[in-house]
Each structure stands twice: as C-alpha cells, then as structure tokens.
Amino acid sequence: MWTPRKAEPVNRRVPDGLDFLGFSRELESAAFATSALAFSTAAICRHGPIMEAMDAMGCDCLADIGSSCYKSSEQLLLVDRVCPFATFNVTGRAVKLIIPDDAVPPKNGCQTIFFYLSPASHFESTAGAKLSSEVFLEARPNSLSVVTNERGSFVGQLISDGIVVSWNDTVKMQTNLTLCITPSDVLLATVVDKYSVYGLAYQCACPW
Numbered sequence: 454m455w456t457p458r459k460a461e462p463v464n465r466r467v468p469d470g471l472d473f474l475g476f477s478r479e480l481e482s483a484a485f486a487t488s489a490l491a492f493s494t495a496a497i498c499r500h501g502p503i504m505e506a507m508d509a510m511g512c513d514c515l516a517d518i519g520s521s522c523y524k525s526s527e528q529l530l531l532v533d534r535v536c537p538f539a540t541f542n543v544t545g546r547a548v549k550l551i552i553p554d555d556a557v558p559p560k561n562g563c564q565t566i567f568f569y570l571s572p573a574s575h576f577e578s579t580a581g582a583k584l585s586s587e588v589f590l591e592a593r594p595n596s597l598s599v600v601t602n603e604r605g606s607f608v609g610q611l612i613s614d615g616i617v618v619s620w621n622d623t624v625k626m627q628t629n630l631t632l633c634i635t636p637s638d639v640l641l642a643t644v645v646d647k648y649s650v651y652g653l654a655y656q657c658a659c660p661w
Contacts, residue, residue, distance in 0.1 A: 527569040527617055536563035548616045551631040561624045571615035573597065573640060594645040600654045609648050612636040615656065
C-alpha cells in the first residue's frame with residue numbers, strides 16, 4: 454500500500470549566536486592554509502633558481518663592499534606542514550624527513566617546517582696561505598675534506614650538500630626525527646681511499 458507524499462514542516466532554525474561572517478572567514482582561512490603550502494613549494498621550484506641568479510647579478514653590479522651580498526649560503530628547498538598524532542614523510546630533492554606520530558606536541562598544534570639546502574661548494578676549502586694553527590695539522594687530501602673531529606683534525610670529506618631543517622624555535626619535538634640525505638654521485642667520485650666509513654656531520658660554531 455502506497456502512502457502519498459506530502460510536505461512536512463522541518464525545524465531548521467539557526468542557533469542563536471552563530472556568526473556567519475566569522476564562520477565564513479574561518480572556513481576561508483582553513484582552505485587557504487591547506488593549499489598555501491602546495492603553492493609555496495611550487496613557487497620555490499619554479500622561481501627559486503631565477504631569484505638566486507637575479508640576486509647574484511644584483512650583487513655583482515650594484516652592491517657596495519661590506520653589504521650583505523653572498524652572505525647567505527642556504528637555499529629554500531621546500532615547505533611542509535606537520536601535525537600531532539600523524540606520521541609524516543616529508544620528501545624533497547636528495548632529502549627525506551620521517552616524523553613519528555608522537556613527535557609534534559599536541560598543545561602546539563600543526564607546525565610549518567622549512568627545508569634549506571646548503572651546497573657543498575660553500576664549505577669547500579680554497580688554496581692559499583694557511584693559518585698558523587693549520588701549519589701543524591695533516592694536509593687535506595682534497596678541497597672537500599672539511600670534516601673535523603673535536604681535536605680539529607680532518608677526518609672526512611663531504612659527499613652531499615648540507616640540509617637545514619627548521620621550525621618554530623619555541624616548539625620542542627617530543628621524539629627523535631629521522632633524516633635521510635642522498636649522497637651526490639659527483640662528490641662520491643672524489644672520495645679518497647682513507648675515508649672508508651660513512652657518517653653524518655653537522656656544522657657548529659666550534660672553538661677548534
């Protein structure tokens with residue numbers, strides 16, 4: 454037996470105190486935050502090399518001695534966003550960062566992470582007069598042998614570019630992160646026989 458359809462009254466009254474304008478702004482902000490990182494990374498890939506070349510041209514042509522030209526050796530590689538209770542595998546050119554699901558403190562919410570590339574060429578030593586402290590050290594096998602131990606002795610050479618990972622300084626990750634850096638085939642071809650153990654080096658303002 455069929456029952457004829459008929460319109461039924463529905464109570465769809467808007468709750469008191471709902472701010473439609475505020476809700477609309479929050480929704481727009483959330484949508485922008487979701488897409489902003491993708492646009493940022495795409496812009497870095499597309500325009501990054503061009504901007505670096507333009508900066509170099511400006512420094513060559515117009516900069517006065519003592520300016521800030523060429524002082525920055527880091528190039529922005531990519532930008533990503535990580536949040537609490539989720540595992541993230543952030544992958545870029547020659548680098549991968551694995552962030553466990555319990556690393557980001559819940560009280561701090563989602564965090565924006567920046568990856569910078571520091572080319573090996575910026576650390577390469579140049580031939581010239583040695584400092585008095587270097588006279589008694591063993592000679593470097595090549596210009597990429599810039600890795601030293603706590604005594605200041607050369608113990609290794611670079612086989613990849615450097616990677617700088619940064620986020621809000623006030624946020625402390627709760628667990629360790631895993632950073633993977635892919636060696637450069639070009640730099641691997643320059644490795645001398647005395648360096649036979651792979652390791653991870655870090656840059657520091659050390660006294661030696």
